[in-house]
Amino acid sequence: MATEDQTAIESLDPRIGRAHLSGGNHEDMTGLLHFQTYEVFHQNKRGAQHKHVGIVHAPNSDMALLYAKEQFARREQTANIWVAPSSCIAATEYADDDIFTTTPEKLYRNPATYKVMDRIQAFKERGMTPSDEA
Amino acid sequence: MYGNAYIDPNEKFSSEEETPELLAAFQARIDAGEKIEPQDWMPAMYRKQLIRMIEQHAHSEIIGSLPEGTWITRAPGFRRKLALMAKVQDEVGHAQLLYSAAETLGKSREDMMNDLITGKSKYSNIFNYPALTWADSAVIAWLVDAGAIVNQLANSKGSYGPYCRALERICYEESFHLKYGHDNVVHLATGTKKQREMVQAAMTRWWTPLMHFFGPSDKASVHSDTLMRWKVKMASNDAMRQQFMDMYIPKIWDLGLTLPDPLLKKNTETGLWDYTEPDWEEFKRVINGDGPCNAERLAVRRMAEENGKWVARAINNEEAEHVRPFA
Numbered sequence: 001m002a003t004e005d006q007t008a009i010e011s012l013d014p015r016i017g018r019a020h021l022s023g024g025n026h027e028d029m030t031g032l033l034h035f036q037t038y039e040v041f042h043q044n045k046r047g048a049q050h051k052h053v054g055i056v057h058a059p060n061s062d063m064a065l066l067y068a069k070e071q072f073a074r075r076e077q078t079a080n081i082w083v084a085p086s087s088c089i090a091a092t093e094y095a096d097d098d099i100f101t102t103t104p105e106k107l108y109r110n111p112a113t114y115k116v117m118d119r120i121q122a123f124k125e126r127g128m129t130p131s132d133e134a
Numbered sequence: 135m136y137g138n139a140y141i142d143p144n145e146k147f148s149s150e151e152e153t154p155e156l157l158a159a160f161q162a163r164i165d166a167g168e169k170i171e172p173q174d175w176m177p178a179m180y181r182k183q184l185i186r187m188i189e190q191h192a193h194s195e196i197i198g199s200l201p202e203g204t205w206i207t208r209a210p211g212f213r214r215k216l217a218l219m220a221k222v223q224d225e226v227g228h229a230q231l232l233y234s235a236a237e238t239l240g241k242s243r244e245d246m247m248n249d250l251i252t253g254k255s256k257y258s259n260i261f262n263y264p265a266l267t268w269a270d271s272a273v274i275a276w277l278v279d280a281g282a283i284v285n286q287l288a289n290s291k292g293s294y295g296p297y298c299r300a301l302e303r304i305c306y307e308e309s310f311h312l313k314y315g316h317d318n319v320v321h322l323a324t325g326t327k328k329q330r331e332m333v334q335a336a337m338t339r340w341w342t343p344l345m346h347f348f349g350p351s352d353k354a355s356v357h358s359d360t361l362m363r364w365k366v367k368m369a370s371n372d373a374m375r376q377q378f379m380d381m382y383i384p385k386i387w388d389l390g391l392t393l394p395d396p397l398l399k400k401n402t403e404t405g406l407w408d409y410t411e412p413d414w415e416e417f418k419r420v421i422n423g424d425g426p427c428n429a430e431r432l433a434v435r436r437m438a439e440e441n442g443k444w445v446a447r448a449i450n451n452e453e454a455e456h457v458r459p460f461a
Contacts, residue, residue: 032244035450054300095173
Protein backbone atom coordinates (compact mmCIF):
# COMPACT_ATOMS: atom_id res chain seq x y z
CA MET A 1 0.00 0.00 0.00
CA ALA A 2 1.61 3.24 -1.13
CA THR A 3 1.54 5.99 1.45
CA GLU A 4 2.88 9.49 1.79
CA ASP A 5 2.81 9.58 5.57
CA GLN A 6 4.58 6.53 6.94
CA THR A 7 3.76 7.18 10.60
CA ALA A 8 1.59 4.34 11.87
CA ILE A 9 -1.81 5.51 13.14
CA GLU A 10 -2.31 5.07 16.86
CA SER A 11 -5.81 3.72 17.25
CA LEU A 12 -8.00 2.95 20.24
CA ASP A 13 -9.00 -0.19 18.38
CA PRO A 14 -6.36 -2.87 19.00
CA ARG A 15 -7.18 -4.54 15.67
CA ILE A 16 -6.41 -1.32 13.79
CA GLY A 17 -3.25 -0.88 15.86
CA ARG A 18 -2.07 -4.31 14.73
CA ALA A 19 -2.68 -3.45 11.06
CA HIS A 20 0.00 -0.68 11.22
CA LEU A 21 -1.94 1.64 8.93
CA SER A 22 -0.63 5.03 7.96
CA GLY A 23 -2.67 8.00 6.80
CA GLY A 24 -2.24 10.67 4.18
CA ASN A 25 -2.77 8.46 1.13
CA HIS A 26 -4.89 10.33 -1.41
CA GLU A 27 -4.19 8.12 -4.42
CA ASP A 28 -7.12 6.97 -6.53
CA MET A 29 -8.26 3.41 -5.95
CA THR A 30 -7.50 1.16 -8.90
CA GLY A 31 -9.33 -1.94 -10.05
CA LEU A 32 -12.68 -1.22 -8.36
CA LEU A 33 -15.12 -3.56 -10.06
CA HIS A 34 -18.34 -2.12 -11.36
CA PHE A 35 -21.19 -4.54 -10.74
CA GLN A 36 -24.55 -4.32 -12.49
CA THR A 37 -27.71 -3.73 -10.49
CA TYR A 38 -30.57 -6.11 -9.78
CA GLU A 39 -34.10 -5.12 -8.83
CA VAL A 40 -35.29 -6.95 -5.71
CA PHE A 41 -38.85 -8.22 -5.15
CA HIS A 42 -39.81 -9.39 -1.70
CA GLN A 43 -42.68 -11.71 -0.70
CA ASN A 44 -43.47 -11.71 3.02
CA LYS A 45 -45.56 -14.88 3.06
CA ARG A 46 -46.72 -17.60 0.71
CA GLY A 47 -49.65 -16.40 -1.34
CA ALA A 48 -48.79 -12.71 -1.02
CA GLN A 49 -47.68 -10.56 -3.95
CA HIS A 50 -43.97 -9.99 -4.45
CA LYS A 51 -43.28 -6.30 -3.88
CA HIS A 52 -40.45 -4.26 -5.29
CA VAL A 53 -38.23 -3.12 -2.41
CA GLY A 54 -35.03 -1.79 -3.96
CA ILE A 55 -31.86 -2.78 -5.72
CA VAL A 56 -28.56 -4.51 -5.02
CA HIS A 57 -25.25 -4.49 -6.89
CA ALA A 58 -23.99 -7.91 -7.88
CA PRO A 59 -21.99 -9.67 -10.59
CA ASN A 60 -24.58 -12.45 -11.06
CA SER A 61 -28.02 -13.50 -9.90
CA ASP A 62 -26.75 -15.90 -7.20
CA MET A 63 -24.81 -13.10 -5.53
CA ALA A 64 -27.74 -10.73 -6.05
CA LEU A 65 -29.96 -13.15 -4.09
CA LEU A 66 -27.38 -13.33 -1.32
CA TYR A 67 -27.13 -9.55 -1.06
CA ALA A 68 -30.92 -9.18 -1.32
CA LYS A 69 -31.30 -11.51 1.65
CA GLU A 70 -28.83 -9.43 3.71
CA GLN A 71 -30.29 -6.09 2.64
CA PHE A 72 -34.04 -6.71 2.54
CA ALA A 73 -34.71 -9.75 4.76
CA ARG A 74 -32.85 -8.70 7.91
CA ARG A 75 -36.05 -7.93 9.80
CA GLU A 76 -39.15 -8.61 7.78
CA GLN A 77 -40.83 -11.98 7.64
CA THR A 78 -39.76 -13.38 4.30
CA ALA A 79 -41.05 -16.33 2.28
CA ASN A 80 -39.37 -15.70 -1.04
CA ILE A 81 -37.21 -13.21 -2.97
CA TRP A 82 -36.89 -12.57 -6.70
CA VAL A 83 -34.09 -10.62 -8.35
CA ALA A 84 -33.99 -9.42 -11.96
CA PRO A 85 -31.27 -7.43 -13.73
CA SER A 86 -32.33 -3.75 -13.82
CA SER A 87 -31.51 -3.71 -17.53
CA CYS A 88 -34.29 -6.29 -18.13
CA ILE A 89 -37.05 -4.07 -16.76
CA ALA A 90 -38.98 -2.16 -19.39
CA ALA A 91 -40.96 0.84 -18.16
CA THR A 92 -43.30 3.48 -19.49
CA GLU A 93 -42.22 7.10 -19.55
CA TYR A 94 -43.57 9.42 -16.88
CA ALA A 95 -43.83 11.99 -19.64
CA ASP A 96 -46.50 9.81 -21.26
CA ASP A 97 -48.55 9.32 -18.10
CA ASP A 98 -51.64 10.73 -19.85
CA ILE A 99 -52.08 7.28 -21.42
CA PHE A 100 -53.35 6.19 -18.01
CA THR A 101 -55.94 8.91 -17.66
CA THR A 102 -59.34 7.35 -16.97
CA THR A 103 -61.82 9.34 -19.00
CA PRO A 104 -65.46 9.96 -17.89
CA GLU A 105 -66.82 7.77 -20.71
CA LYS A 106 -65.26 4.77 -18.99
CA LEU A 107 -68.08 4.87 -16.38
CA TYR A 108 -69.42 1.60 -17.82
CA ARG A 109 -66.43 -0.07 -16.11
CA ASN A 110 -67.58 1.21 -12.73
CA PRO A 111 -69.88 -1.21 -10.86
CA ALA A 112 -71.44 1.63 -8.88
CA THR A 113 -72.95 3.08 -12.06
CA TYR A 114 -75.21 0.03 -12.48
CA LYS A 115 -78.37 0.79 -10.45
CA VAL A 116 -81.22 -1.74 -10.71
CA MET A 117 -82.93 -1.82 -7.34
CA ASP A 118 -85.17 1.24 -7.92
CA ARG A 119 -86.29 -0.17 -11.30
CA ILE A 120 -87.12 -3.55 -9.75
CA GLN A 121 -89.04 -1.74 -7.02
CA ALA A 122 -91.07 0.24 -9.57
CA PHE A 123 -91.71 -2.94 -11.56
CA LYS A 124 -93.13 -4.69 -8.49
CA GLU A 125 -95.23 -1.66 -7.49
CA ARG A 126 -97.04 -1.62 -10.80
CA GLY A 127 -97.92 -5.33 -10.41
CA MET A 128 -95.06 -6.74 -12.48
CA THR A 129 -96.79 -6.02 -15.77
CA PRO A 130 -94.74 -5.57 -18.96
CA SER A 131 -93.74 -1.95 -19.57
CA ASP A 132 -95.85 -1.61 -22.76
CA GLU A 133 -98.98 -2.88 -21.00
CA ALA A 134 -98.83 -0.69 -17.93
CA MET B 135 -33.14 2.49 -8.20
CA TYR B 136 -36.66 1.18 -8.07
CA GLY B 137 -37.94 0.29 -11.49
CA ASN B 138 -35.70 0.79 -14.49
CA ALA B 139 -34.25 3.87 -12.90
CA TYR B 140 -30.68 2.76 -13.29
CA ILE B 141 -28.55 5.18 -15.25
CA ASP B 142 -25.33 4.09 -16.85
CA PRO B 143 -22.66 5.94 -14.85
CA ASN B 144 -20.63 6.43 -18.03
CA GLU B 145 -23.48 8.24 -19.71
CA LYS B 146 -22.92 11.96 -20.00
CA PHE B 147 -26.02 13.99 -19.33
CA SER B 148 -26.89 16.24 -22.18
CA SER B 149 -27.05 19.72 -20.77
CA GLU B 150 -30.52 20.36 -22.08
CA GLU B 151 -31.27 24.03 -21.96
CA GLU B 152 -32.99 25.13 -18.78
CA THR B 153 -35.79 27.14 -20.31
CA PRO B 154 -38.16 29.11 -18.07
CA GLU B 155 -40.96 26.77 -19.24
CA LEU B 156 -39.10 23.63 -18.13
CA LEU B 157 -38.14 25.21 -14.80
CA ALA B 158 -41.70 26.34 -14.16
CA ALA B 159 -43.14 22.89 -14.95
CA PHE B 160 -40.53 21.33 -12.66
CA GLN B 161 -41.38 23.72 -9.83
CA ALA B 162 -45.11 23.15 -10.34
CA ARG B 163 -44.65 19.39 -9.99
CA ILE B 164 -42.75 19.88 -6.71
CA ASP B 165 -45.29 22.41 -5.41
CA ALA B 166 -48.05 19.88 -6.11
CA GLY B 167 -46.24 17.44 -3.81
CA GLU B 168 -45.22 15.08 -6.60
CA LYS B 169 -41.91 13.22 -6.42
CA ILE B 170 -39.24 13.66 -9.06
CA GLU B 171 -38.11 10.35 -10.55
CA PRO B 172 -34.79 9.56 -12.24
CA GLN B 173 -36.24 9.63 -15.77
CA ASP B 174 -37.69 13.14 -15.27
CA TRP B 175 -36.11 16.30 -16.54
CA MET B 176 -34.34 18.16 -13.74
CA PRO B 177 -32.15 21.27 -13.52
CA ALA B 178 -28.40 20.62 -13.43
CA MET B 179 -28.07 22.22 -10.00
CA TYR B 180 -30.81 19.99 -8.57
CA ARG B 181 -28.98 16.91 -9.84
CA LYS B 182 -25.59 18.12 -8.63
CA GLN B 183 -26.77 19.13 -5.17
CA LEU B 184 -28.65 15.87 -4.64
CA ILE B 185 -25.66 13.75 -5.71
CA ARG B 186 -23.51 15.68 -3.23
CA MET B 187 -26.06 15.35 -0.43
CA ILE B 188 -26.96 11.67 -0.88
CA GLU B 189 -23.32 10.71 -1.46
CA GLN B 190 -22.22 12.46 1.75
CA HIS B 191 -25.06 10.78 3.58
CA ALA B 192 -23.97 7.35 2.26
CA HIS B 193 -20.35 8.01 3.27
CA SER B 194 -21.52 9.05 6.74
CA GLU B 195 -23.32 5.74 7.18
CA ILE B 196 -20.31 3.69 6.14
CA ILE B 197 -17.74 5.74 8.11
CA GLY B 198 -20.15 6.06 11.04
CA SER B 199 -20.08 2.30 11.48
CA LEU B 200 -16.35 2.47 12.34
CA PRO B 201 -16.33 4.20 15.76
CA GLU B 202 -19.11 1.84 16.89
CA GLY B 203 -17.76 -1.27 15.17
CA THR B 204 -14.63 -0.93 17.24
CA TRP B 205 -16.72 -1.66 20.36
CA ILE B 206 -18.32 -4.91 19.17
CA THR B 207 -15.61 -7.17 20.60
CA ARG B 208 -15.60 -5.24 23.87
CA ALA B 209 -19.34 -4.67 24.31
CA PRO B 210 -20.34 -5.84 27.79
CA GLY B 211 -22.40 -9.00 27.45
CA PHE B 212 -23.59 -11.18 24.61
CA ARG B 213 -26.91 -9.42 24.04
CA ARG B 214 -25.22 -6.04 23.57
CA LYS B 215 -22.67 -7.59 21.19
CA LEU B 216 -25.50 -9.01 19.08
CA ALA B 217 -27.42 -5.72 19.10
CA LEU B 218 -24.33 -3.69 18.23
CA MET B 219 -23.44 -6.06 15.37
CA ALA B 220 -26.99 -5.70 14.07
CA LYS B 221 -26.76 -1.90 14.31
CA VAL B 222 -23.43 -1.78 12.48
CA GLN B 223 -24.80 -4.09 9.77
CA ASP B 224 -27.81 -1.75 9.42
CA GLU B 225 -25.52 1.27 8.97
CA VAL B 226 -23.56 -0.41 6.18
CA GLY B 227 -26.87 -1.49 4.60
CA HIS B 228 -28.05 2.13 4.76
CA ALA B 229 -24.91 3.18 2.90
CA GLN B 230 -25.79 0.68 0.16
CA LEU B 231 -29.37 1.98 -0.11
CA LEU B 232 -28.09 5.55 -0.36
CA TYR B 233 -25.34 4.78 -2.90
CA SER B 234 -28.06 3.17 -5.04
CA ALA B 235 -30.23 6.28 -4.72
CA ALA B 236 -27.32 8.57 -5.64
CA GLU B 237 -26.47 6.34 -8.61
CA THR B 238 -29.85 7.07 -10.19
CA LEU B 239 -28.56 10.62 -10.64
CA GLY B 240 -25.58 9.46 -12.66
CA LYS B 241 -22.54 8.88 -10.44
CA SER B 242 -21.40 5.28 -10.00
CA ARG B 243 -21.03 3.67 -6.59
CA GLU B 244 -17.41 2.85 -7.38
CA ASP B 245 -16.65 6.51 -8.19
CA MET B 246 -18.27 7.60 -4.93
CA MET B 247 -16.22 5.05 -2.99
CA ASN B 248 -13.06 6.32 -4.66
CA ASP B 249 -13.93 9.94 -3.83
CA LEU B 250 -14.52 8.99 -0.20
CA ILE B 251 -11.19 7.19 0.16
CA THR B 252 -9.18 9.89 -1.60
CA GLY B 253 -10.80 12.62 0.48
CA LYS B 254 -12.60 14.31 -2.43
CA SER B 255 -16.01 13.90 -0.79
CA LYS B 256 -16.96 14.59 2.79
CA TYR B 257 -18.91 12.70 5.42
CA SER B 258 -20.49 13.79 8.67
CA ASN B 259 -17.90 15.52 10.81
CA ILE B 260 -19.03 13.81 13.99
CA PHE B 261 -17.41 10.52 12.96
CA ASN B 262 -13.96 12.09 13.11
CA TYR B 263 -14.14 11.90 16.91
CA PRO B 264 -13.12 8.78 18.84
CA ALA B 265 -15.36 6.54 20.97
CA LEU B 266 -13.04 6.49 23.98
CA THR B 267 -15.14 4.32 26.28
CA TRP B 268 -18.18 2.04 26.15
CA ALA B 269 -20.19 5.01 27.38
CA ASP B 270 -19.19 6.94 24.25
CA SER B 271 -20.55 4.12 22.15
CA ALA B 272 -23.82 4.36 24.12
CA VAL B 273 -24.05 8.15 23.65
CA ILE B 274 -23.36 7.81 19.92
CA ALA B 275 -26.05 5.15 19.48
CA TRP B 276 -28.59 7.29 21.32
CA LEU B 277 -27.88 10.89 20.39
CA VAL B 278 -26.01 10.76 17.08
CA ASP B 279 -28.72 8.46 15.76
CA ALA B 280 -31.35 10.80 17.25
CA GLY B 281 -29.80 13.70 15.36
CA ALA B 282 -29.66 11.62 12.20
CA ILE B 283 -33.34 10.72 12.55
CA VAL B 284 -34.34 14.41 12.89
CA ASN B 285 -32.41 15.14 9.71
CA GLN B 286 -33.61 12.07 7.82
CA LEU B 287 -37.29 12.46 8.72
CA ALA B 288 -37.15 16.00 7.34
CA ASN B 289 -35.40 14.86 4.16
CA SER B 290 -37.78 11.93 3.64
CA LYS B 291 -40.45 14.54 2.82
CA GLY B 292 -38.21 15.93 0.08
CA SER B 293 -38.84 15.88 -3.65
CA TYR B 294 -36.51 13.18 -5.02
CA GLY B 295 -38.33 9.82 -5.07
CA PRO B 296 -35.41 7.38 -4.76
CA TYR B 297 -33.89 9.34 -1.84
CA CYS B 298 -37.23 9.52 -0.01
CA ARG B 299 -37.81 5.78 -0.40
CA ALA B 300 -34.33 4.96 0.91
CA LEU B 301 -34.85 7.32 3.87
CA GLU B 302 -38.17 5.77 4.83
CA ARG B 303 -36.55 2.36 5.17
CA ILE B 304 -33.59 3.89 7.00
CA CYS B 305 -35.75 5.73 9.55
CA TYR B 306 -37.77 2.58 10.19
CA GLU B 307 -34.57 0.65 10.93
CA GLU B 308 -32.95 3.39 13.00
CA SER B 309 -35.75 3.47 15.52
CA PHE B 310 -34.17 0.35 17.07
CA HIS B 311 -30.76 2.08 17.20
CA LEU B 312 -32.24 4.92 19.18
CA LYS B 313 -33.94 2.60 21.69
CA TYR B 314 -30.82 0.47 22.01
CA GLY B 315 -28.65 3.56 22.62
CA HIS B 316 -31.09 5.02 25.14
CA ASP B 317 -31.21 1.67 26.95
CA ASN B 318 -27.40 1.64 27.24
CA VAL B 319 -27.25 5.24 28.48
CA VAL B 320 -30.01 4.62 31.02
CA HIS B 321 -28.23 1.47 32.23
CA LEU B 322 -25.07 3.47 32.96
CA ALA B 323 -26.86 6.57 34.28
CA THR B 324 -28.90 4.55 36.78
CA GLY B 325 -25.92 2.38 37.72
CA THR B 326 -22.92 2.67 40.01
CA LYS B 327 -20.94 5.82 40.75
CA LYS B 328 -18.25 4.69 38.30
CA GLN B 329 -20.85 4.03 35.57
CA ARG B 330 -22.45 7.44 36.12
CA GLU B 331 -19.05 9.13 35.89
CA MET B 332 -18.34 7.30 32.63
CA VAL B 333 -21.60 8.32 30.98
CA GLN B 334 -21.32 11.90 32.24
CA ALA B 335 -17.79 12.18 30.81
CA ALA B 336 -18.98 10.81 27.47
CA MET B 337 -21.96 13.20 27.39
CA THR B 338 -19.62 16.13 28.04
CA ARG B 339 -17.23 15.00 25.29
CA TRP B 340 -19.97 14.56 22.70
CA TRP B 341 -21.91 17.76 23.36
CA THR B 342 -19.81 19.99 21.07
CA PRO B 343 -19.77 17.49 18.17
CA LEU B 344 -23.56 17.11 18.62
CA MET B 345 -24.04 20.86 18.43
CA HIS B 346 -21.85 20.87 15.31
CA PHE B 347 -23.88 18.01 13.85
CA PHE B 348 -26.51 20.11 12.06
CA GLY B 349 -23.93 22.58 10.72
CA PRO B 350 -23.59 26.33 11.22
CA SER B 351 -26.59 28.67 10.79
CA ASP B 352 -27.56 28.82 7.14
CA LYS B 353 -26.42 31.93 5.35
CA ALA B 354 -29.28 33.58 3.57
CA SER B 355 -28.64 33.16 -0.14
CA VAL B 356 -30.47 32.75 -3.42
CA HIS B 357 -28.83 29.33 -3.67
CA SER B 358 -30.28 28.04 -0.41
CA ASP B 359 -33.69 29.59 -1.18
CA THR B 360 -33.74 27.69 -4.47
CA LEU B 361 -32.82 24.42 -2.75
CA MET B 362 -35.62 24.94 -0.22
CA ARG B 363 -38.11 25.67 -3.02
CA TRP B 364 -37.02 22.51 -4.83
CA LYS B 365 -37.42 20.54 -1.58
CA VAL B 366 -33.80 19.42 -1.65
CA LYS B 367 -33.16 21.07 1.68
CA MET B 368 -36.19 20.62 3.93
CA ALA B 369 -35.37 22.58 7.07
CA SER B 370 -32.74 25.08 8.15
CA ASN B 371 -29.79 23.82 10.19
CA ASP B 372 -30.94 25.92 13.14
CA ALA B 373 -34.49 24.57 12.97
CA MET B 374 -33.24 20.98 13.05
CA ARG B 375 -30.82 21.76 15.91
CA GLN B 376 -33.66 23.31 17.90
CA GLN B 377 -35.90 20.31 17.25
CA PHE B 378 -33.15 17.96 18.44
CA MET B 379 -32.57 20.03 21.59
CA ASP B 380 -36.27 20.15 22.30
CA MET B 381 -36.61 16.40 22.08
CA TYR B 382 -33.45 15.27 23.87
CA ILE B 383 -32.16 17.83 26.40
CA PRO B 384 -35.08 17.12 28.78
CA LYS B 385 -34.38 13.37 28.48
CA ILE B 386 -30.68 13.94 29.29
CA TRP B 387 -31.46 16.18 32.28
CA ASP B 388 -34.06 13.67 33.41
CA LEU B 389 -31.22 11.22 34.11
CA GLY B 390 -29.45 13.75 36.34
CA LEU B 391 -26.76 14.28 33.71
CA THR B 392 -25.40 17.73 32.92
CA LEU B 393 -24.39 19.36 29.65
CA PRO B 394 -21.30 21.58 29.41
CA ASP B 395 -23.07 24.81 28.49
CA PRO B 396 -24.05 27.24 31.30
CA LEU B 397 -26.31 29.23 28.93
CA LEU B 398 -28.42 26.23 27.99
CA LYS B 399 -32.08 26.87 28.74
CA LYS B 400 -35.39 27.05 26.99
CA ASN B 401 -36.31 30.65 26.38
CA THR B 402 -39.93 31.00 27.47
CA GLU B 403 -40.48 34.06 25.28
CA THR B 404 -39.15 32.74 21.99
CA GLY B 405 -39.88 29.06 22.68
CA LEU B 406 -36.37 28.32 21.43
CA TRP B 407 -33.30 27.06 23.22
CA ASP B 408 -30.62 29.54 24.25
CA TYR B 409 -27.12 28.09 23.97
CA THR B 410 -23.49 29.02 23.55
CA GLU B 411 -22.40 28.85 19.92
CA PRO B 412 -20.01 25.91 19.63
CA ASP B 413 -16.52 26.58 18.28
CA TRP B 414 -17.16 26.74 14.51
CA GLU B 415 -13.42 27.14 13.84
CA GLU B 416 -12.90 23.67 15.30
CA PHE B 417 -15.73 22.40 13.07
CA LYS B 418 -14.02 23.81 9.96
CA ARG B 419 -10.63 22.48 11.01
CA VAL B 420 -11.95 18.94 11.59
CA ILE B 421 -14.06 18.82 8.43
CA ASN B 422 -10.99 19.85 6.44
CA GLY B 423 -9.05 16.87 7.69
CA ASP B 424 -7.46 17.90 10.96
CA GLY B 425 -9.60 15.97 13.43
CA PRO B 426 -8.59 13.29 15.89
CA CYS B 427 -9.67 10.38 13.66
CA ASN B 428 -9.86 11.61 10.03
CA ALA B 429 -6.70 9.79 8.92
CA GLU B 430 -7.69 6.59 10.69
CA ARG B 431 -11.21 6.51 9.23
CA LEU B 432 -9.98 6.83 5.64
CA ALA B 433 -7.04 4.47 6.15
CA VAL B 434 -9.36 1.79 7.52
CA ARG B 435 -11.80 2.24 4.62
CA ARG B 436 -8.90 1.99 2.14
CA MET B 437 -7.59 -1.13 3.86
CA ALA B 438 -11.06 -2.73 3.71
CA GLU B 439 -11.33 -1.95 0.02
CA GLU B 440 -7.78 -3.16 -0.79
CA ASN B 441 -8.06 -6.30 1.30
CA GLY B 442 -11.51 -7.10 -0.05
CA LYS B 443 -10.52 -6.89 -3.71
CA TRP B 444 -9.85 -10.60 -4.03
CA VAL B 445 -13.41 -11.30 -2.87
CA ALA B 446 -14.82 -8.99 -5.54
CA ARG B 447 -12.62 -10.66 -8.15
CA ALA B 448 -13.62 -14.13 -6.99
CA ILE B 449 -17.37 -13.55 -7.10
CA ASN B 450 -16.98 -11.83 -10.45
CA ASN B 451 -15.28 -14.88 -11.98
CA GLU B 452 -17.85 -16.70 -14.13
CA GLU B 453 -15.65 -19.80 -14.39
CA ALA B 454 -15.50 -20.32 -10.65
CA GLU B 455 -18.02 -22.80 -9.31
CA HIS B 456 -17.50 -22.80 -5.58
CA VAL B 457 -17.35 -19.12 -4.70
CA ARG B 458 -21.08 -18.44 -4.47
CA PRO B 459 -22.32 -19.17 -1.01
CA PHE B 460 -26.04 -19.04 -0.39
CA ALA B 461 -26.35 -18.26 3.27
